[in-house]
Structure formats: C-alpha cells, structure tokens
Amino acid sequence: MNADDLKKQAAARALELVRPGMRLGLGTGSTAKHFVDLLGAKVAAGLSVICVATSEATQAQALSLGIPMSTLDETPELDLTVDGADEVDPQLRLIKGGGAALLREKIVAAASARMIVIADDGKLVQKLGRFPLPIEVVPFGLEATRRAVAQAVEAAGAAGELVLRRRPDGAILVTDGGHHILDAHLGAIERPELLAQALNVVPGVVEHGLFIGLAAGAILAGEGGLTILGGIE
Numbered sequence: 001m002n003a004d005d006l007k008k009q010a011a012a013r014a015l016e017l018v019r020p021g022m023r024l025g026l027g028t029g030s031t032a033k034h035f036v037d038l039l040g041a042k043v044a045a046g047l048s049v050i051c052v053a054t055s056e057a058t059q060a061q062a063l064s065l066g067i068p069m070s071t072l073d074e075t076p077e078l079d080l081t082v083d084g085a086d087e088v089d090p091q092l093r094l095i096k097g098g099g100a101a102l103l104r105e106k107i108v109a110a111a112s113a114r115m116i117v118i119a120d121d122g123k124l125v126q127k128l129g130r131f132p133l134p135i136e137v138v139p140f141g142l143e144a145t146r147r148a149v150a151q152a153v154e155a156a157g158a159a160g161e162l163v164l165r166r167r168p169d170g171a172i173l174v175t176d177g178g179h180h181i182l183d184a185h186l187g188a189i190e191r192p193e194l195l196a197q198a199l200n201v202v203p204g205v206v207e208h209g210l211f212i213g214l215a216a217g218a219i220l221a222g223e224g225g226l227t228i229l230g231g232i233e
C-alpha cells in the first residue's frame with residue numbers, strides 16, 4: 001500500500017465521525033483532500049452539513065464538489081474539524097503548515113469543539129522538529145522579524161536555520177493571508193510549549209505551526225491498520 005492509500009484510509013475513518021447537520025472545518029493538504037473528496041460523495045448522496053475551509057485551495061475543491069460552504073463569520077462555532085499534519089507526537093502536539101495554511105488551520109481548529117488529525121503513521125514522531133517548523137510572518141520588516149524569531153528560538157533552547165519559503169518557481173511564497181513563511185530547521189524540539197510561547201510574542205509573527213492542545217485525537221493509517229491517538233468519537 002502506498003502513502004496515498006494510507007492517507008485515504010485515515011480520511012475514510014474520519015468520515016465515519018460526520019453526522020447529519022454537523023458544522024465542519026475542512027483541512028488542507030493531500031490527506032485532507034481525500035476527506036473532502038469522500039465528504040463530497042456523501043453530500044451528493046444526500047448528507048446535509050455546512051463547512052468552513054482552511055484555505056482557498058480547499059474552498060475551491062469543496063465548492064467544485066457541491067459541498068455547502070460557510071465562513072467563520074457566519075458560522076463561528078464548528079462541531080468537528082478534520083485536518084492533516086506534518087508531525088504528530090504521542091501527546092497530540094502537532095507541527096502543521098507544510099501546505100502554508102497554518103494560520104487559517106489554527107483559527108478553524110480553535111473554533112471547533114473537536115479537531116481530529118488524519119495522517120499516515122509516518123507522521124508519528126517521539127519528538128517534534130524533524131519537519132521544519134513553519135512560522136508565518138508579515139512581509140513588512142522581514143529581516144528584523146527573522147532576527148527576533150532567531151532570538152526567541154534560542155531563548156526557548158532551540159537552534160537552527162530559518163529559511164524563507166519559496167515556491168517551486170523560485171518566487172517568495174505568499175500565503176492566503178498575504179504573508180511569508182520562515183521554515184525553522186530545528187531538529188528535535190525539547191520544549192514545544194516554551195517555543196510556542198516565545199514565538200507568540202514576537203512582533204511580525206502572525207502564527208506558527210506548533211498546534212498544542214488543539215487536537216482531540218488522531219487517526220494514523222499504517223500497513224498494520226489504524227492507530228488511534230486520543231479520543232476520536
């Protein structure tokens with residue numbers, strides 16, 4: 001089974017959590033895309049839900065499938081958000097933002113009664129940080145912000161290169177919110193909470209990809225079947 005099959009299996013299990021009338025947050029990335037595809041088929045078959053997307057890409061996908069879409073302004077409280085992750089640790093702390101959607105992903109997750117992560121089990125790590133931590137920053141003052149981020153990272157006991165993310169064509173990546181992303185190559189993050197707190201107070205940092213205390217559960221698909229972390233029901 002390839003990684004994409006595993007992602008689809010995790011998405012299919014998450015679909016079982018959806019009940020008629022639910023207000024759903026729709027994640028971003030290749031795993032979340034499977035969930036949206038499967039949800040679209042259910043909606044076509046008569047399921048009634050209302051959804052909020054975490055990115056323009058997911059919004060376009062969901063609309064193309066005929067899924068009824070809303071916004072957090074119209075629907076500020078959600079029942080369930082299903083989203084992927086770049087890393088998950090056993091305490092359900094996450095690194096997200098590999099798809100550059102971390103800001104809206106965190107806002108939507110925070111507005112949800114439950115966030116459930118779907119992923120292949122290669123995303124499960126004992127310590128976060130092998131995946132570079134995305135840090136979303138405003139374009140104004142980028143170099144000053146980069147230095148302040150480096151100091152915050154150091155103060156939290158971590159260290160590593162901060163790389164401005166670029167698109168495949170070499171242009172600087174711009175997020176859906178009009179910001180840039182610094183990817184922090186930190187290696188093992190010993191104290192994720194401390195790092196999150198340090199980054200939260202850097203002027204110019206809009207958001208970072210440490211999701212702590214947001215995920216209620218995770219569905220991780222592997223060759224041996226599904227691993228469930230936390231509570232998913």
Ligand SMILES: O=C(CO)[C@H](O)[C@H](O)COP(=O)(O)O
Nearest residue numbers: 029030031084097098099101
């Ligand atoms: O955080 C994300 C986007 O910002 C994604 O959920 C994360 O990158 C995982 O993506 P994929 O399912 O394609 O592996």
